[in-house]
Amino acid sequence: AIIALPLSIALAIASRVNPKQDLYTAVVVGFFISFLGGSRVQIGEPIAFFVIIYGSIAQYGLSGLTVATFLAGLMLIGMGLLYFDDLIKFISKTITVGFTLGIDVGIIAG
16 A cells, blocks of 8 residues: 555556546555455556556557457466466566666656
8 A cells, every 4th residue: 555555646647637536446456456366565556557548548449448458368368378477487687677667767757
């Protein structure tokens, strides 16, 4: 909650969304993520994908977003069945930190 709530407010402001609505979403989705699985160090924040979703809807419409979501789900199921989760050990800490800093710079620039 210490990380997710301020992050949700900042991303809502950067995405030009009402922060109050994202706080409701962060609490509800955070509860479901905690209840249905995850770990004590996992952050479940739905607004982080708002920029991607908004861009998809603007370019392809709601039907395009629905197709993309369905295909992403099929890809995740396929990767789970093929045990692609074992490949995570090959991603170094440097790449993970760099990716996270890139997201931070994008949020700040927005």
